[in-house]
Amino acid sequence: MFQQTQRKLTIQYSSLIMMFLVLFIVVVYTLLYIVILRDQHRELEQLTRQETRVISNYLAESARNELQGLGSQELVLAGVDQFFYYVTDTDGNFVMGSETVPPMRSQLFRLVSGWEPERNEIREESIKVTFDERRIGGREIEEQPKSDTVRLMIDGSPIFYNDQFVGMIYIGKDISFAYQLFHWLLIVLVSLTVLFAGVAVFISFMMSKKAMGPISSAFNRQKEFVGDASHELRTPLSVMLSSIDAIQMTDGVEADPFAQKLLRNMKSEVKRMTGLVSDLLVLARADSGGVERTSDHVDLREEAENVIESLLPHAKANGVSLGMEAPESLPVTGDRARLKQLMVILLDNAVKYSPDGGRASLQLTESGRHWTMKVTDEGIGIHPDDQPRIFDRFYRSDKSRTRTVGGHGLGLSIAKWIVDIHQGAISVESEPGKGSTFIVTIPKEKAAST
Numbered sequence: 001m002f003q004q005t006q007r008k009l010t011i012q013y014s015s016l017i018m019m020f021l022v023l024f025i026v027v028v029y030t031l032l033y034i035v036i037l038r039d040q041h042r043e044l045e046q047l048t049r050q051e052t053r054v055i056s057n058y059l060a061e062s063a064r065n066e067l068q069g070l071g072s073q074e075l076v077l078a079g080v081d082q083f084f085y086y087v088t089d090t091d092g093n094f095v096m097g098s099e100t101v102p103p104m105r106s107q108l109f110r111l112v113s114g115w116e117p118e119r120n121e122i123r124e125e126s127i128k129v130t131f132d133e134r135r136i137g138g139r140e141i142e143e144q145p146k147s148d149t150v151r152l153m154i155d156g157s158p159i160f161y162n163d164q165f166v167g168m169i170y171i172g173k174d175i176s177f178a179y180q181l182f183h184w185l186l187i188v189l190v191s192l193t194v195l196f197a198g199v200a201v202f203i204s205f206m207m208s209k210k211a212m213g214p215i216s217s218a219f220n221r222q223k224e225f226v227g228d229a230s231h232e233l234r235t236p237l238s239v240m241l242s243s244i245d246a247i248q249m250t251d252g253v254e255a256d257p258f259a260q261k262l263l264r265n266m267k268s269e270v271k272r273m274t275g276l277v278s279d280l281l282v283l284a285r286a287d288s289g290g291v292e293r294t295s296d297h298v299d300l301r302e303e304a305e306n307v308i309e310s311l312l313p314h315a316k317a318n319g320v321s322l323g324m325e326a327p328e329s330l331p332v333t334g335d336r337a338r339l340k341q342l343m344v345i346l347l348d349n350a351v352k353y354s355p356d357g358g359r360a361s362l363q364l365t366e367s368g369r370h371w372t373m374k375v376t377d378e379g380i381g382i383h384p385d386d387q388p389r390i391f392d393r394f395y396r397s398d399k400s401r402t403r404t405v406g407g408h409g410l411g412l413s414i415a416k417w418i419v420d421i422h423q424g425a426i427s428v429e430s431e432p433g434k435g436s437t438f439i440v441t442i443p444k445e446k447a448a449s450t
């Protein structure tokens, strides 16, 4: 139970830490993305302004009112990371320009031709560039054609001469390095996230362990107390029972009906208490994992017959008939004593909660790798609201009535525990006034375990 809570706490703590971590990383990445791109944006705008001014000044100096005929040799326009620049005339025809990879001129020019940028409009494009050869240390080295994607940021600006529009200038800036930076940044941040995820889980585990420490030690002390107290109570109770037997047989008392009645009541209460104490002991030991569980080869049919036989007097006393339906033999692996106890608990309840003249039956079946036990009665049934809670300790749907039939609300908790240690499942189908069916399904071959 504590392990489960600790696991839950660990998951909660680490998800919280991870959430903050991821949030932090997203914010850092986004901020860097925005800042770097904006910086590139600004640089490109500056470059465009500067080169537009150079051309305008040149036109003014040479007193030309058109760009036609202007050659690249007359003006050198270059900027940091400038991938290309093109100047077009009023009709959008190429006038001059240059690019880092000359064979790509037509492809690059197509990107900008006819584009009339709005104010502050900047475009981003990515193009594939194939390098056939590379220059290393001044020598040209033949290489496999290598293709790279280049990210371009493109700006365009009109050129005026004496307030008259004479053409456009387009500049493409290579911002691949920025994207490469983002790429690496992402890898580093994701690796850090993975690393910190491990650290977060470890820290969360330690924190939850620390938080659970005092609770689990208090619970262990309480469990030990219940176990010890139950154990210590058993001896005086059995002494009381044998003393009552002895008193009942004493001469004077034997003849006194009132004394006999009192002693009978006393005996039944002591028996009830003995039952309660032994149930408490079972659960206390189950909690501390201190119950020895065996893995026996059990023939369920044989055990069911024995259980029914032992319960017959009790059923008869309540006016309930007991029936059984099972295959000739049903061999399974499990803890013989616990499986018998499970049948006793369910059948005893079926008898207890059936009216005089009722019927209770036990049905055993096998299907594939599982066996199923159904205990059916035609008794008072269980209200749907109570059904999910009847396996809780000390839960009784009707406390006053249950007192008269002698229950104390631990039977089904023990039944559930027995089913759990056999890796099975228990459920109930019931309708008030019509009866109940308890269904247990357990793997045939699985040995009992923790």
Ligand code: ADP
Binding pocket: 349, 350, 353, 377, 379, 380, 381, 382, 390, 395, 396, 397, 398, 402, 406, 407, 408, 409, 410, 411, 412, 413, 436
């Ligand atoms: P108890 O000792 O009170 O029978 P259990 O844990 O065995 O305790 O059962 C819990 C409660 O579930 C009972 O008090 C009763 O209200 C209800 N219950 C269990 N079995 C049956 C049944 N066969 N028919 C009707 N009610 C049942």
